[in-house]
Amino acid sequence: MNTFGKLGWFLALILAIGLGTMSYTFLVKGQTVPYADGRTSVLLSPDERNQVLGEMRAILAGVQEIQESVLAGDMEPAAARATSMGMAAANADAQILAKLPLEFSTLGLSLHRSFDDLAQTISGTDDPLVVIGEVTDLMLQCVACHDTYRLGIEGEAVAAGK
Numbered sequence: 001m002n003t004f005g006k007l008g009w010f011l012a013l014i015l016a017i018g019l020g021t022m023s024y025t026f027l028v029k030g031q032t033v034p035y036a037d038g039r040t041s042v043l044l045s046p047d048e049r050n051q052v053l054g055e056m057r058a059i060l061a062g063v064q065e066i067q068e069s070v071l072a073g074d075m076e077p078a079a080a081r082a083t084s085m086g087m088a089a090a091n092a093d094a095q096i097l098a099k100l101p102l103e104f105s106t107l108g109l110s111l112h113r114s115f116d117d118l119a120q121t122i123s124g125t126d127d128p129l130v131v132i133g134e135v136t137d138l139m140l141q142c143v144a145c146h147d148t149y150r151l152g153i154e155g156e157a158v159a160a161g162k
């Protein structure tokens, strides 16, 4: 192999490593830094952070409404509320999505899917305990994500890190 060929392979290798590292950074790791309490900070703009936190409060309100409806025997509105938080609602902003670690987005999608499953369960039962049991399991996903991640603000990386 002549020198040019070797150089070509070397450059291709460097490019491959570079692309691999970039894919890892952008797809797997997202825009994150370690946080002092052991969680990982996902860094967003202040507006994006507000948007995600707003969605979180809506999810909390939704879970409360589902439980209240089911306990009152109102299965139909409860099922509709669960569906409203299902996959149909999984329309995250592309710009935010690009900053989320893969595990975070996967957990988020799994939660939306669980609300569709919950809607089906609610439609097929008149036993509130069955629904409350499934909600209890579903909420393990809230706990898992909250144990692992927090939302930081871009530029705050140094202050938020160890």
Ligand code: HEC
Pocket: 053, 054, 056, 057, 059, 060, 063, 104, 105, 107, 108, 111, 138, 139, 141, 142, 143, 145, 146, 149, 150, 151, 152
């Ligand atoms: C994929 C990850 C993930 C899942 C799943 C998740 N959350 Fe969150 N949630 C977060 C993060 C990250 C924060 C910000 C925490 C922080 O910065 O300390 C948050 C914050 C919140 C907040 C605070 C909102 C505010 O205004 O400060 C509430 C309420 C909340 N989540 C409710 C829920 C509920 C209820 C569920 C499950 C039904 C849930 N979340 C599932 C990631 C998640």
